[in-house]
Amino acid sequence: NAGVTQTPKFQVLKTGQSMTLQCAQDMNHNSMYWYRQDPGMGLRLIYYSASEGTTDKGEVPNGYNVSRLNKREFSLRLESAAPSQTSVYFCASSQRAHSGYGYTFGSGTRLTVV
Amino acid sequence: RKEVEQDPGPFNVPEGATVAFNCTYSNSASQSFFWYRQDCRKEPKLLMSVYSSGNEDGRFTAQLNRASQYISLLIRDSKLSDSATYLCVVGGGGSQGNLIFGKGTKLSVKP
Numbered sequence: 001n002a003g004v005t006q007t008p009k010f011q012v013l014k015t016g017q018s019m020t021l022q023c024a025q026d027m028n029h030n031s032m033y034w035y036r037q038d039p040g041m042g043l044r045l046i047y048y049s050a051s052e053g054t055t056d057k058g059e060v061p062n063g064y065n066v067s068r069l070n071k072r073e074f075s076l077r078l079e080s081a082a083p084s085q086t087s088v089y090f091c092a093s094s095q096r097a098h099s100g101y102g103y104t105f106g107s108g109t110r111l112t113v114v
Numbered sequence: 115r116k117e118v119e120q121d122p123g124p125f126n127v128p129e130g131a132t133v134a135f136n137c138t139y140s141n142s143a144s145q146s147f148f149w150y151r152q153d154c155r156k157e158p159k160l161l162m163s164v165y166s167s168g169n170e171d172g173r174f175t176a177q178l179n180r181a182s183q184y185i186s187l188l189i190r191d192s193k194l195s196d197s198a199t200y201l202c203v204v205g206g207g208g209s210q211g212n213l214i215f216g217k218g219t220k221l222s223v224k225p
Contacts, residue, residue: 033212042217043158043201058212090157102148102203103213105157 002026006106012114013081021076021109023091029104031097032074033058034066036087037108043090049074050097054112081113115140117141118216120202126222131192137185137202147178149187150201152218158201161187192223 004025013019015025034046045058047058047067063085065077074093078085092103120137127133139147147164162169164176164185165177175188185202199220 037217040217043215045212048212097212100162101146102163103158104152105159107157 004091004093004106005105006089006109009107009110010039010110011112013047013078013111015113017081018079019081019111020064020078021089021091022073023075023106023110024073025091025104026072027093027104028071029093029095030071032068032095033089033092033103034064034074034076035092036060037090038052038087041071046076046089048097078111081111082114085111086113117214118202118204120200120216120219122217122219124220126221127192128224129192129194131190131223132188132190133221134189135187135200135202135221137187137216139180139183139185139202139204139214141204141214142180142181142183144204146205146213147176147185148203148205148213149174149176150203150215151186152199152201154198158215161200189221192221194223194225197221197223 007022030051033048035043040092047066052071067075081090085102090108094103095101118139127172134197149161150158151161152158164178168177173190201218202216
């Protein structure tokens with residue numbers, strides 16, 4: 001009963017390095033999301049995928065790219081990390097987007113960019 | 115006006131107290147409403163959905179007032195384990211229709 005699994009849990013990057021955050025869900029959900037959470041800012045949507053094969057920008061997409069690899073997996077890539085991207089990143093999934101379904105979150109990735 | 119607004123707290127209450135959190139939302143077309151709970155350094159978890167008729171789950175009662183664009187959460191007989199941040203969440207009304215999360219209200223229940 002894994003739900004939403006994120007890897008890695010912690011990461012330290014140097015400015016300019018790249019990395020990919022991985023997310024997988026085993027609930028057969030159609031929609032997946034990437035959020036970042038910063039102190040005092042709440043959860044902000046980076047990108048989402050309403051269904052397999054589609055991705056759309058959220059509130060704060062700059063500096064990120066995403067790939068919906070298949071129905072289960074949705075990855076977030078930082079091509080050239082910046083200190084402003086230091087944050088906690090959460091992946092989430094839901095039965096469908098644009099509906100009354102709540103989201104299930106992964107346990108998060110704590111990223112520090114130095 | 116922010117899309118979902120909550121009093122950040124903290125609310126410091128003794129065990130056994132009743133505490134209420136309020137939330138307002140700006141988009142009158144919103145269609146879905148939730149309360150999430152987030153423990154320190156953990157992911158948000160769905161606490162309960164909020165329906166127009168109001169709903170109760172044990173010690174927790176949620177209310178929705180569409181006319182005033184206002185959502186509330188009442189916790190009765192507070193437990194130490196209720197200490198967390200409570201996120202008000204609204205969805206279905208924006209161009210993307212995704213959920214919009216409030217910044218949360220922090221609750222600390224003391225012995």
